[in-house]
Amino acid sequence: MLIINNLVKNYGKFKAVDNLSLEIGKGHIYGFVGANGAGKTTTMKIVAGLLKPTSGSVVVAGMDILKYPESYKNKIGYMPDFFGVYDDLKVPEYMDFYAGVYGIEKSQRAKLTDELLELVNLTEKKDFYVDNLSRGMKQRLCLARSLIHNPELLILDEPASGLDPKARVEMKEVLKELKDLGKTIIISSHILPELAELCTSIGIIEKGKMVVSGTIEEIMQKTSQKRVIRVKVLSELEGAVKILKEQPSIGTVNVHNDYLEADFHGTNENMAEILKTAIKNEIPVVSFTEVDRNIESVFMHLIGGEGNEN
């Protein structure tokens, strides 16, 4: 459904997207994960036809978006991270406007609007002006708008951003329904557990580059060759880093505020040996544990978390 090949987007000397490739099959839900400024929105805007790539190709439903810059847009539905609405329109009028934009016959619009409002649980707000809807409702209305022409690929950029917990749950329910309807979706989010629950596969992007991509199981497998140990110390952080880096079974060491995380390639015996060495060198160790592997920790580890790599 979506094939991105060696996509590059430069803003002057800054590389927003750097040789990014990914492939999403029909009916799949692809989670696009990355920190702010990692290049998620830029990639999504390129797929939505709002930005021109510096190089590379994007193929949607068999159509190269540079060769068919207008006609391919009927195949996609796009919901940006920040968007506005026409406040002075009523909810059905808002839907009717976009139905008109997509060339849907007037006779079909009312039925279509009713179905989509029901899908996003806004039927009871039908007589409201868009201005009077809450943020979460506006998000769901925008989602309904992006579905009005029955697109083959949905591009959802942070659909749950800025929502309160209740609105997030409601949005998640709608996305689950779309999943059940067999829609192909590319979705970016910061809420990783939610993505893990929804997505058939995910891609982690950092500084415009795809760090890892695949099903959640594949990613866990790829990254589980490296075990991660977390060491919390009272003081002597520098000393602890030095000792860890001297160990042959330790790879990269990430320093966080009051703890360290290190890639570990050894056995349990090696791990016990490292703890022994730290205590022998009078490092005040508070805790020494192996990090439980979930998608969030994989993400934090792959992008280096908030700490500095040493």
Add this chain to the structure above:
Amino acid sequence: MKINPVVEKELKTTMRGWRAPLLISLYLGFLLLVIYLYFLANDQLYTHGLQSFNPRVAINAFNTLAFFQLLLLLFITPILTGGAISSERERQTLDLLLCTSFSTYKVVLGKIFVSIANILLLITASLPIMGIVFMFGGVEISNLILLFFFYIITALMLGSLGVFYSTIFKKTIVSIVMSYLTIGLLTFGTYIIMALFYFFFDGFRTEPKYHELVAFLFANPLFGFGTVIEETASNSSVFGALVILSKGDFAAKIIIKSWMINLGFDVLFSALLIFLSARRLKHVK
């Protein structure tokens, strides 16, 4: 027939709010004030019988109203169109339009059509006021039709100009200011350029010929307006001077009149602006 959804939405929302009735009221109020002051200044308000009635004053009232309507058109159209695209950008709805297969030409044409429709509404609403002068005679219906035709094509050019700047500048206020500057250049600027030219190269020794006027003033709406009102303007009035500036000689018989040239320019310029606006919207960075 499919109606352009941009037109449908804009007309619906424009007429729904309080701005449209307020604009119409202000517009008509201003025209009423103009006609009242005009009759007052010409001592025609408190006359009894036909002895003090001057038909020339009634005809000049038509010219005065027509002139002020043109000025209002030049003033209001940039306000109506200056935010056509930039307001979509400001409220973050533009991307939602551009990621669809809806043609950018249709977006631009829809916005211009709405501005012309609003101008038409104002002009139509002003008909009863214009009708006052018909009570006195001297103005034919063909004069009025030509005048309205001139207004509509001028509004097309002004609307295209506003939309064009709206696609370039992110802020509505900047596009409105740029529209006013351009209109100022077209109306007063071309007269100033012509005057400077004749001052430095001719010392105002000869009167400019018609083709010379055309060369300098073809883009000037006042140049076109001069021959729109030529049948109702008298040689001695201020409108007579405007006619002279549009023909070179008040009594000259000219086949291709200044309004035809000016409207021709308006149509071509509008087409260029529409093309550039649609291209600019389509152009992804």
